[in-house]
Amino acid sequence: MQHIFVFLSxxxxxxxxxxxxxxxxxSKIPELAKGLGKGLREFKKATDDIKKEINNSTGDIxxxxxxxxxxxxxxxxxxxxxxxxxxxxxxxxxxxxxxxTSTTVNQNIAETASxxxxxxxxxxxxxQDQINEITDNISS
Numbered sequence: 001m002q003h004i005f006v007f008l009s010x011x012x013x014x015x016x017x018x019x020x021x022x023x024x025x026x027s028k029i030p031e032l033a034k035g036l037g038k039g040l041r042e043f044k045k046a047t048d049d050i051k052k053e054i055n056n057s058t059g060d061i062x063x064x065x066x067x068x069x070x071x072x073x074x075x076x077x078x079x080x081x082x083x084x085x086x087x088x089x090x091x092x093x094x095x096x097x098x099x100x101t102s103t104t105v106n107q108n109i110a111e112t113a114s115x116x117x118x119x120x121x122x123x124x125x126x127x128q129d130q131i132n133e134i135t136d137n138i139s140s
Contacts, residue, residue, distance in 0.1 A: 024032060
């Protein structure tokens with residue numbers, strides 16, 4: 001209370017109270033206070049109603065946003081699952097293709113090595129025959 005009446009001294013407050021008493025009379029002051037109390041209650045009730053309405057409105061918006069977020073999360077999970085499934089399938093195809101290619105390459109290498117070994121053995125036999133022929137020619 002002292003903060004409200006900072007600029008009024010004790011004597012000035014008495015004068016204001018006396019003027020108030022003269023204007024309204026002693027019988028009207030309780031009625032005015034009662035009316036002022038009712039007005040403050042109505043104002044507080046209206047303020048509470050407005051707060052409640054705002055909370056209800058924002059609650060609906062919050063629920064809508066949460067529902068939207070839930071839907072988006074489900075969509076993202078579904079898409080991610082589909083992508084993972086596709087990647088796993090493609091990884092299987094790539095792995096199978098690599099195995100087939102590796103088998104084919106190993107078979108080609110084995111065949112080429114076998115042919116090269118035969119050619120080398122044939123060449124070694126030819127050289128041995130030529131050496132034997134030369135040795136026979138020298139000995140005779």
